[in-house]
Amino acid sequence: MKTGISRRALLKGGLAVGAGLSIGFPVVQAARRVARAQTPGVFAPNQWLRIDRDGVVTIVNSVPEMGQGSLTTTSMIIADELDAVLDNVRVEQAPANPALYKNPVTGNQAYGGSRGVRDHFDMWRKAAAGAREMLAQAAANEWGVPVESVETEAGAALHRATGRRLLYGQLVDRAQQLPVPQNPTLKTPDKFRYIGKVVHRRDTPEKITGRGVYGMDVQVPGMLVASIERCPVFGGKVKSFDATAAKRVKGVKHVVQVSNGVAVVADGLWPALQGRKALRVTWDEGPTAQVSSATITREYEAAAKQPGQVAKNEGDAEKVLAGGGRVHEAVYQVPFLEHACMEPMNATAQVTPEACVIWAPTQNPGGTQAMAAKLTGLPPEKVTVNTTLLGGGFGRRGELDFIVDAVETAKAVGKPVKVMWTREDDITHGFYRPATHNVFRAALDANGAPVAWFTRMVGPGILIQKGRAQAGTIDAAAVEAVRNMPYDIQNLRIEWINKDLGIPLGFWRSVGASQNGFIVESFIDELAHLAGKDPYEYRRALLGKSPRHKGVLELAATKASWGAPLPPGRARGIAVAFSYGSYVATVAEVSVAPDGAVRVHRLVAAIDPGLAVNPEQVRAQMEGGAVYALTATFYGRITIDRGRVQQSNFNDYPMLRINEMPVVDVHILDSGEAPGGLGEPGVPTVAPAVCNAVYAATGKRVRSLPIDRNELRRA
Amino acid sequence: MITFTINGRRRQVDVPPEMPLLWVIRETLGLTGTKYGCGMALCGVCTVHLDGAPVRTCVTPVSAVAGKKVTTIEGLSDKGDHPVQRAWTEVDVPQCGFCQPGQIMSAAALLATKPSPTDADIDDAMSGNICRCGTYQRIRAAIHRAAALKKGGAR
Numbered sequence: 001m002k003t004g005i006s007r008r009a010l011l012k013g014g015l016a017v018g019a020g021l022s023i024g025f026p027v028v029q030a031a032r033r034v035a036r037a038q039t040p041g042v043f044a045p046n047q048w049l050r051i052d053r054d055g056v057v058t059i060v061n062s063v064p065e066m067g068q069g070s071l072t073t074t075s076m077i078i079a080d081e082l083d084a085v086l087d088n089v090r091v092e093q094a095p096a097n098p099a100l101y102k103n104p105v106t107g108n109q110a111y112g113g114s115r116g117v118r119d120h121f122d123m124w125r126k127a128a129a130g131a132r133e134m135l136a137q138a139a140a141n142e143w144g145v146p147v148e149s150v151e152t153e154a155g156a157a158l159h160r161a162t163g164r165r166l167l168y169g170q171l172v173d174r175a176q177q178l179p180v181p182q183n184p185t186l187k188t189p190d191k192f193r194y195i196g197k198v199v200h201r202r203d204t205p206e207k208i209t210g211r212g213v214y215g216m217d218v219q220v221p222g223m224l225v226a227s228i229e230r231c232p233v234f235g236g237k238v239k240s241f242d243a244t245a246a247k248r249v250k251g252v253k254h255v256v257q258v259s260n261g262v263a264v265v266a267d268g269l270w271p272a273l274q275g276r277k278a279l280r281v282t283w284d285e286g287p288t289a290q291v292s293s294a295t296i297t298r299e300y301e302a303a304a305k306q307p308g309q310v311a312k313n314e315g316d317a318e319k320v321l322a323g324g325g326r327v328h329e330a331v332y333q334v335p336f337l338e339h340a341c342m343e344p345m346n347a348t349a350q351v352t353p354e355a356c357v358i359w360a361p362t363q364n365p366g367g368t369q370a371m372a373a374k375l376t377g378l379p380p381e382k383v384t385v386n387t388t389l390l391g392g393g394f395g396r397r398g399e400l401d402f403i404v405d406a407v408e409t410a411k412a413v414g415k416p417v418k419v420m421w422t423r424e425d426d427i428t429h430g431f432y433r434p435a436t437h438n439v440f441r442a443a444l445d446a447n448g449a450p451v452a453w454f455t456r457m458v459g460p461g462i463l464i465q466k467g468r469a470q471a472g473t474i475d476a477a478a479v480e481a482v483r484n485m486p487y488d489i490q491n492l493r494i495e496w497i498n499k500d501l502g503i504p505l506g507f508w509r510s511v512g513a514s515q516n517g518f519i520v521e522s523f524i525d526e527l528a529h530l531a532g533k534d535p536y537e538y539r540r541a542l543l544g545k546s547p548r549h550k551g552v553l554e555l556a557a558t559k560a561s562w563g564a565p566l567p568p569g570r571a572r573g574i575a576v577a578f579s580y581g582s583y584v585a586t587v588a589e590v591s592v593a594p595d596g597a598v599r600v601h602r603l604v605a606a607i608d609p610g611l612a613v614n615p616e617q618v619r620a621q622m623e624g625g626a627v628y629a630l631t632a633t634f635y636g637r638i639t640i641d642r643g644r645v646q647q648s649n650f651n652d653y654p655m656l657r658i659n660e661m662p663v664v665d666v667h668i669l670d671s672g673e674a675p676g677g678l679g680e681p682g683v684p685t686v687a688p689a690v691c692n693a694v695y696a697a698t699g700k701r702v703r704s705l706p707i708d709r710n711e712l713r714r715a
Numbered sequence: 716m717i718t719f720t721i722n723g724r725r726r727q728v729d730v731p732p733e734m735p736l737l738w739v740i741r742e743t744l745g746l747t748g749t750k751y752g753c754g755m756a757l758c759g760v761c762t763v764h765l766d767g768a769p770v771r772t773c774v775t776p777v778s779a780v781a782g783k784k785v786t787t788i789e790g791l792s793d794k795g796d797h798p799v800q801r802a803w804t805e806v807d808v809p810q811c812g813f814c815q816p817g818q819i820m821s822a823a824a825l826l827a828t829k830p831s832p833t834d835a836d837i838d839d840a841m842s843g844n845i846c847r848c849g850t851y852q853r854i855r856a857a858i859h860r861a862a863a864l865k866k867g868g869a870r
Contacts, residue, residue, distance in 0.1 A: 067810030208800045269742060342846070423754060659839075
């Protein structure tokens with residue numbers, strides 16, 4: 001297996017720079033690629049693939065590999081339409097070059113929202129199918145036969161009638177003279193050779209031997225290592241600093257102020273950390289120093305008493321609710337959460353007057369390039385971005401802060417610098433999943449069915465805070481999975497109140513759906529129990545207009561033997577949600593000990609992801625989403641005291657561990673639809689399924705995460 | 716000067732004795748397969764073998780390994796074919812892969828002392844290793860598979 005993120009490939013980039021190469025790498029790469037179209041020996045019909053005379057196919061993967069398997073899946077899709085042999089395919093990571101590699105749907109070379117496969121599927125297939133047609137045409141020309149009589153398979157063209165066969169490598173020179181077809185014919189699914197089949201991950205060899213290069217593993221000749229002291233309060237600024245003692249630490253070379261704090265630059269991380277300890281900084285803490293979790297809670301509660309902006313209004317929920325009858329009300333709250341990627345934030349940069357080179361584990365190569373161009377004053381094409389393997393992404397690595405650190409520090413000291421964050425930096429200076437406060441009211445008819453539903457959500461808007469949505473509008477990320485909840489209820493009103501107290505916000509695996517799946521699926525469960533109905537049947541009856549929700553709900557219930565007896569002390573809970581292009585239902589089996597400790601024994605999940613390109617990785621993402629969600633269900637809580645995050649490492653911001661891991665049983669429903677997302681959809685249904693099971697086991701409703709075992713204590 | 720053996724080679728390093736072994740391995744010796752995750756022995760990504768036993772290098776001062784044998788992920792096998800690595804491949808364990816060198820070193824140490832680990836043994840030996848991608852179910856399956864491979868004669 002060869003992927004582009006081998007040590008050699010990255011070092012090559014580094015050495016070239018160290019040797020004084022003054023031209024930005026993307027220019028070189030892009031120019032080389034364009035030139036190749038006319039270079040004998042390389043068939044390069046587009047930016048996504050090229051074939052040399054030895055028949056080696058090189059695929060350029062634009063989607064950063066953050067664990068979701070993009071190196072494998074991208075290769076599968078292109079190799080399939082190309083009729084190439086996957087084992088003969090090399091894959092390399094695309095440079096930052098939005099003109100060539102932007103996501104065709106978002107228009108940015110940035111990756112989040114589980115968009116890897118679903119946004120590129122058609123484009124990659126077309127690119128590969130076009131190349132395949134050119135190779136077939138080249139063979140037809142060589143043989144003097146109509147192209148319709150030429151078939152392709154396993155990296156070769158063949159003419160069945162005469163038994164003639166030419167390998168792709170032998171067709172390279174002819175194929176590259178041909179025009180690129182604009183509308184190539186795509187395979188019908190029955191012809192897929194890799195798509196939809198179980199293919200082992202192709203990046204495993206480098207990940208089990210230590211060879212894979214993550215951001216923190218980058219080594220550039222002459223490189224220094226920096227650690228940055230940051231203001232403990234969000235938004236605080238350096239007032240002054242005294243580096244005398246820090247500079248006395250052996251190995252410390254520079255102490256420089258950067259926009260995120262004061263960087264101690266040394267010949268290794270260890271001396272940099274010692275120097276940082278010796279550093280004295282006086283901060284201007286700014287207005288966020290007035291903000292604490294208690295303040296935030298109070299502000300949310302006060303805001304919730306006022307009307308909000310209307311995100312959705314059908315019928316007249318307020319009138320029905322005011323009319324009396326069986327009205328039920330509940331309040332749900334969720335905390336801020338940090339991503340806690342296993343690889344703490346880091347980036348490496350070299351800045352010269354002529355060029356900037358960056359090595360970073362980033363979800364956002366395009367944004368990185370634009371940011372560095374701005375910081376250095378260089379044109380974007382003089383900024384090279386090498387995307388390494390990512391030790392987790394989850395949305396955190398779409399942010400640019402840690403790369404700004406590297407560019408500014410490298411620029412200040414005139415040498416290549418790797419900026420390393422400690423775990424404490426990572427937890428205390430994140431971009432957090434918003435804490436929210438949510439009021440629900442519903443009215444039930446005589447049969448227990450909901451006739452009116454009202455939700456008022458209070459919390460900050462990620463898109464608005466980041467300037468990606470206008471202040472005063474409804475933040476789409478804040479209301480997702482509530483505004484579009486699947487239940488057919490005649491009178492429905494969803495309100496949202498933007499309450500932003502300055503805590504930095506970020507896109508956290510499944511974003512708004514991460515909390516909204518919990519609140520909606522818990523409240524509908526409350527209504528089912530209030531109506532005296534089975535929670536599965538109750539939902540099912542309301543999903544008449546949402547067939548794909550219904551499909552996964554039924555599949556999960558069936559596979560979990562919903563309704564069948566369980567061992568004593570165990571109970572089931574169920575939840576269903578749509579997020580990021582896919583539909584998921586989960587059934588949780590739990591037991592609750594007398595001391596309130598919840599044990600999740602099993603999660604049965606059904607997903608309708610449309611076409612499952614690599615079913616084994618669909619399962620892997622669902623398993624992973626479950627763990628991410630269980631950590632939030634049982635442990636995740638970031639609290640703020642005077643503008644400071646109170647948690648700092650895995651002792652006070654714990655993660656689920658293997659001894660708490662339930663069996664996760666994943667079932668894929670093939671709806672025949674276009675591919676949906678996979679990284680995120682596994683998250684939203686887990687907390688509600690678990691908490692609904694806790695209710696079934698104990699009669700106690702969890703309305704606030706993480707679960708507080710003291711509230712479930714019976715002894 | 717501190718001398719120890721790493722992956723079968725004797726090395727001498729001129730570093731402060733209190734410097735954590737992790738940074739000696741990664742920065743002084745340039746073996747980057749061993750990762751940094753927490754600095755407090757809470758996550759296990761920095762796990763190596765010290766005279767065969769798993770240790771967290773982020774809290775192990777380099778002075779503590781003088782004269783001893785250290786094995787990192789790079790030294791676990793010549794060709795990435797230790798039974799644990801083979802099982803990891805078969806079961807498609809890694810996602811982002813960042814924690815996997817530590818997971819693999821913990822698992823290999825477990826199998827060295829318990830050739831047929833139970834699920835409880837796996838919980839005991841592996842609960843110090845965090846995986847944020849959530850590969851625990853596959854880690855468990857792969858450890859059982861590695862045990863079978865090992866019994867089948869693969870080293």
